Amino acid sequence: MSGNSDPLSPRAKLAVTAGKAVAAASRAAGRGSGSVIGGRVALKLDPDLLARLAQSLDVVLVSATNGKTTTTRLIAEALGAAGPVVSNALGANMPAGITSALAGGSEARYGVIEVDEKYLAGVARDTDPKCIALLNLSRDQLDRAAETRMLAENWREGLAGSKAVVVANADDPLVVWAASSSPNVIWVAAGQMWKDDAWSCPSCGGVMQRPGDDWFCGECGFRRPTPSWALSGDHVLDPHGSAWPIHLQLPGRANKANAASSAAVAAVFGVPPQVALERMYQVQAVAGRYDVVQFQQRDLRLLLAKNPAGWLETFSLIDPPPTPVILSVNARGADGTDTSWLWDVDYTRLSGHPICVVGDRKLDLAVRLEVANQHFQVCDNLDQAVQQCPPGRIEVIANYTAFQDLRRRVGN
Numbered sequence: 139m140s141g142n143s144d145p146l147s148p149r150a151k152l153a154v155t156a157g158k159a160v161a162a163a164s165r166a167a168g169r170g171s172g173s174v175i176g177g178r179v180a181l182k183l184d185p186d187l188l189a190r191l192a193q194s195l196d197v198v199l200v201s202a203t204n205g206k207t208t209t210t211r212l213i214a215e216a217l218g219a220a221g222p223v224v225s226n227a228l229g230a231n232m233p234a235g236i237t238s239a240l241a242g243g244s245e246a247r248y249g250v251i252e253v254d255e256k257y258l259a260g261v262a263r264d265t266d267p268k269c270i271a272l273l274n275l276s277r278d279q280l281d282r283a284a285e286t287r288m289l290a291e292n293w294r295e296g297l298a299g300s301k302a303v304v305v306a307n308a309d310d311p312l313v314v315w316a317a318s319s320s321p322n323v324i325w326v327a328a329g330q331m332w333k334d335d336a337w338s339c340p341s342c343g344g345v346m347q348r349p350g351d352d353w354f355c356g357e358c359g360f361r362r363p364t365p366s367w368a369l370s371g372d373h374v375l376d377p378h379g380s381a382w383p384i385h386l387q388l389p390g391r392a393n394k395a396n397a398a399s400s401a402a403v404a405a406v407f408g409v410p411p412q413v414a415l416e417r418m419y420q421v422q423a424v425a426g427r428y429d430v431v432q433f434q435q436r437d438l439r440l441l442l443a444k445n446p447a448g449w450l451e452t453f454s455l456i457d458p459p460p461t462p463v464i465l466s467v468n469a470r471g472a473d474g475t476d477t478s479w480l481w482d483v484d485y486t487r488l489s490g491h492p493i494c495v496v497g498d499r500k501l502d503l504a505v506r507l508e509v510a511n512q513h514f515q516v517c518d519n520l521d522q523a524v525q526q527c528p529p530g531r532i533e534v535i536a537n538y539t540a541f542q543d544l545r546r547r548v549g550n
Contacts (some may be wrong), residue, residue, distance in 0.1 A: 158241065161175065203447065226251055234282050262296060273395075290315050302322070305326060315341060340359060341358050367398060384397050388421060435529055442538070444537040465535050466500075469502075473539050497537075498515050
């Protein structure tokens with residue numbers, strides 16, 4: 139690590155310049171934002187670049203299986219009240235994408251960084267964060283992600299020596315287990331609809347007891363910590379017991395939970411809850427999620443759901459029947475190629491909605507809906523599915539690459 143007053147050595151500056159050039163070339167060739175390839179080139183030229191770029195920033199890391207892109211955006215918006223922010227707002231959340239994002243923020247005071255769960259410990263080591271937000275852990279990308287208990291263990295070991303303030307969801311036993319090794323934790327009661335990944339105690343393997351919103355292990359005594367922040371209906375309760383109204387343009391209970399965690403993070407940096415929550419109102423959509431777009435004389439609302447926990451939360455916010463629903467599932471590399479998770483989703487919640495099914499794995503989804511006794515049509519593509527629906531609102535729910543396909547098709 140160089141001791142210059144300018145944190146970037148000539149080599150680091152060269153790496154940043156080269157990375158930006160490669161990213162620009164990639165964009166010009168129509169291959170996406172270029173942030174990942176640019177970051178890879180920059181890190182090849184200076185393997186310490188991420189640490190050097192983070193040196194001049196107060197860094198917040200955000201990790202979870204669900205909600206990290208949205209929460210990163212909400213925190214970035216809130217911290218903007220205290221100074222300029224740089225963030226990987228488009229969700230390139232592995233070291234290369236993070237390096238690219240930080241390289242673009244030379245004037246920033248804060249770095250608000252979404253981190254893929256598997257990379258959290260390494261990125262925390264490199265960036266020396268002031269704060270780490272941990273929202274949830276659930277099954278995702280079954281073919282390549284570690285089983286959730288192993289991820290929690292990885293977080294627990296990786297964060298054990300961290301000086302960061304950890305803002306963690308008290309309602310997710312796996313997150314609590316992971317965060318408990320940290321000396322400085324702020325617990326948030328953010329809720330947890332999906333509970334099927336935490337029926338056994340992460341500490342001893344015993345059976346978890348879950349009376350009401352509480353949870354504890356009857357065998358070793360591992361239990362839900364007392365939260366200092368909480369989501370209560372449409373309000374955030376702060377540690378002094380004051381209730382602050384949440385006004386969001388983003389729909390659903392999950393986003394209120396994200397806002398509660400974000401307010402707790404903002405407070406670590408001295409931004410009061412009222413100011414933080416008012417700034418969060420500016421966010422209308424996050425990387426296309428929740429956008430309503432006009433397509434073939436219909437209003438399509440684009441919703442991302444990539445694992446059972448995400449689908450459960452998404453079903454809770456769609457308009458009631460008979461609003462049509464289009465479901466699209468792919469199983470490409472970025473999605474995970476194993477679609478067995480479809481069997482963990484309760485598709486009976488769609489009863490009464492006309493359903494159209496598209497995407498690479500539409501037949502896997504069709505079998506699952508058949509078993510759930512749902513009425514549906516399998517369609518060749520989005521255009522055909524939209525034609526089956528009457529004019530008006532359509533809810534479109536897709537997993538990761540299917541969502542990108544949809545955005546390209548509707549010009550979003």
